[in-house]
Amino acid sequence: MTAKPEKIRCDACPVMCYIADGKIGACDRYANHGGDLVRLDPLTVLETSPDKLVPFMKDTGGSDWDGDLLQSEKSFITAVGAGTTYPDYKPAPFIVSQEVEGVDMVTIVTEGIFSYCGVKVKIDTDRHIGHEREAVLVDGEPIGHVMTSEYGSKMLSLGGVDHLTGGSKKEGRVTCDALLRLCNRDPVEMQIGDISLVVQAGQPPVINGVPEKLMRVGCGSATIGMFAKQWVDHVDEVVVVDDHITGVLSEHQAGKLLDVPPTGIKILGRRSTPGRYFRVAEPGTGWGGTDIDDPLTILGPFNAKIAWQGLRLLMVSTTGEQYAYFVLDADLKPQPAEIPPALKLSAERIAENCEPSLCSVLFMAGAGGSLRAGVTENPVRLTKSVKDSLTYVSCGGAEAYIWPGGGITVMVDVMEMPTGSFGYVPTPALVAPIEFTLRKSDYAALGGHMEEIRSTADVLAADNRTLSHNQSQPHPHDHRHYRWKDRS
Ligand code: SF4
Numbered sequence: 001m002t003a004k005p006e007k008i009r010c011d012a013c014p015v016m017c018y019i020a021d022g023k024i025g026a027c028d029r030y031a032n033h034g035g036d037l038v039r040l041d042p043l044t045v046l047e048t049s050p051d052k053l054v055p056f057m058k059d060t061g062g063s064d065w066d067g068d069l070l071q072s073e074k075s076f077i078t079a080v081g082a083g084t085t086y087p088d089y090k091p092a093p094f095i096v097s098q099e100v101e102g103v104d105m106v107t108i109v110t111e112g113i114f115s116y117c118g119v120k121v122k123i124d125t126d127r128h129i130g131h132e133r134e135a136v137l138v139d140g141e142p143i144g145h146v147m148t149s150e151y152g153s154k155m156l157s158l159g160g161v162d163h164l165t166g167g168s169k170k171e172g173r174v175t176c177d178a179l180l181r182l183c184n185r186d187p188v189e190m191q192i193g194d195i196s197l198v199v200q201a202g203q204p205p206v207i208n209g210v211p212e213k214l215m216r217v218g219c220g221s222a223t224i225g226m227f228a229k230q231w232v233d234h235v236d237e238v239v240v241v242d243d244h245i246t247g248v249l250s251e252h253q254a255g256k257l258l259d260v261p262p263t264g265i266k267i268l269g270r271r272s273t274p275g276r277y278f279r280v281a282e283p284g285t286g287w288g289g290t291d292i293d294d295p296l297t298i299l300g301p302f303n304a305k306i307a308w309q310g311l312r313l314l315m316v317s318t319t320g321e322q323y324a325y326f327v328l329d330a331d332l333k334p335q336p337a338e339i340p341p342a343l344k345l346s347a348e349r350i351a352e353n354c355e356p357s358l359c360s361v362l363f364m365a366g367a368g369g370s371l372r373a374g375v376t377e378n379p380v381r382l383t384k385s386v387k388d389s390l391t392y393v394s395c396g397g398a399e400a401y402i403w404p405g406g407g408i409t410v411m412v413d414v415m416e417m418p419t420g421s422f423g424y425v426p427t428p429a430l431v432a433p434i435e436f437t438l439r440k441s442d443y444a445a446l447g448g449h450m451e452e453i454r455s456t457a458d459v460l461a462a463d464n465r466t467l468s469h470n471q472s473q474p475h476p477h478d479h480r481h482y483r484w485k486d487r488s
Helices: 169-183 220-231 251-258 342-353 371-373 379-387 440-445
Strands: 007-011 018-019 029-035 036-039 042-048 076-077 092-100 103-114 117-124 137-138 141-150 153-160 188-192 197-200 237-241 245-248 276-278 313-319 323-328 334-337 359-366 389-396 409-413 423-425 429-439 466-467
Touching: 007 153, 018 029, 029 379, 042 103, 076 092, 076 103, 076 117, 076 323, 103 237, 103 359, 103 440, 117 141, 117 169, 117 197, 117 429, 141 169, 153 169, 169 188, 169 423, 169 429, 220 251, 220 342, 313 342, 323 342, 359 389, 359 423, 371 379, 379 389, 379 429, 389 409
Parallel strands: 042 466, 237 313
Antiparallel strands: 007 018, 029 036, 042 076, 092 103, 103 429, 117 153, 117 359, 137 141, 137 188, 141 153, 188 197, 237 245, 245 276, 313 323, 323 334, 359 409, 389 429, 423 429
C-alpha cells in the first residue's frame, strides 16, 4: 500500500494550494482530511413540498399530479457547497438529472469563480451619502463609486474587475473582502468623502452613526400632490423641503386646482415648473436630504404686496420626520407657533406612508467562457440556450436576472439566496453558486457532458444542508421558465 503524501494539491482554482493533513486551503473552503481533499461546507439542497411545484405538462392540466414523489424528485441541488472544477474544461462538480412530471431535467451545478463581479447597492434614504462618481473607500482603498440616485434611494456600484484586479494588491484584497461580506449579508463600513456609512443587506443604512428609519414618501412636488387636500383647510402655505424638488403648495398645480391663493412666499432655489424648485440648499443629512437644520434658511422675504400678517406656514420634510409651523408677524417674518393638531397629523401621515429604509445588495457577475465550458464543450451554445429560454439560470436556487445582449451576465438579490452562499479565492475573486437547469434532450443538443450525469438521488447524502425552497422565488423546475412549455 502506498502512503498518502503529506501534502495534497487542491486544483479547484488557479491558486493551486498545497494543503497539509488537517489543514485548510487559502480560501477556507477546502481541507486535507487524511489525504483526501474535501469541500468544507455541506452541499445545500432545497426541498419543496409536492403541492408547491407547478406541473409541467400543459396538456394534463395538472390532473395527474398525485403528489406522491420520491424525496429526490422534491429536491433541488444548489451549487452552495458544491465545489469548483478548474480549469473549466473539466465537467462541473455535479450534473444531476431528475424526472419532473414526465420530463427528464438536468441541472449543472458549480461554484463559479468570478473575477468579473461586483454588487449594486440600493440604499433607501434621502440623506446625502456622496456625489455621483465619488469614490467609496473601505480601509482607505477605493472599492467602487456612487451612482446616480434613484427615486428615494442612493445607489452604489461596488467591486468589479477594475477594483479586483486593476489596482494595487491591497485594493483587490479589500474589495474582495468587502464584496464577500456584503453578499453574505454582513455589515461593511465605508467612507465617502466625510460621510461614514454602514451597509448591510436587508438592514437600514447607518449614516454618520445614525441608523436611517424611513424612505421618503416621494419628492417634494409629489408630496404636495398627495397631501394638498389634507392641508388646504388648515394652513395658508406649505413648503415640502427636498434636496431634489422642493414643493410649494400655493404655486403648485395641486394648490391652484384647490384655489389656494398666492402667499408672496420666496424660495431661494432654482425655479423649475410652478411650485417646484431645485437646489434650495446643498445635499446633506438634514431636512429632506439637504444640509439644512433650519428650514427658514431656504426662504427669502415675503412679498409685502401679497403676504399678510397672520399667514400660516407649514414646512415639512419628505419623510415627515421634520416639520415646523410658523405664523407671519407684523413685519411678515415667520415666527414659530404651536402646530395645530390637524397639521401635526398630516406630518405623521407622511411618515406613515414612508416605507422602512433598507439596504439592498444585488450580486452581478458574468458567467464567462471558462465557466460555461464546465457545462458544455461548445460554450456559446449554453449562452444561446439561456437566451432562447431553454436553460434557466439560478444562484443558490434564487432566480437570476439575465441581462440582454452578449454573454451570461447575471444579477441576483443576495437576500433570496441561502445564507453563506458566497466564498472567495485569493486570486482575488468571489466564489458564487450558479445552476443551469434544462431538459436532458436540450442538454444533449448543446453538447453537454452527458457521460457525467448522475441521478439526484445519488448525490443526496445525510450530511447535506437541507433548506426549504424559498417561496418568494420561482422554482427552477417551474414550467413557465421554459419555451417548450408551449408545445402541444
Ligand atoms: S484557494 Fe481554495 S480553491 Fe483555490 S487552490 Fe487553495 S484551497 Fe483550493
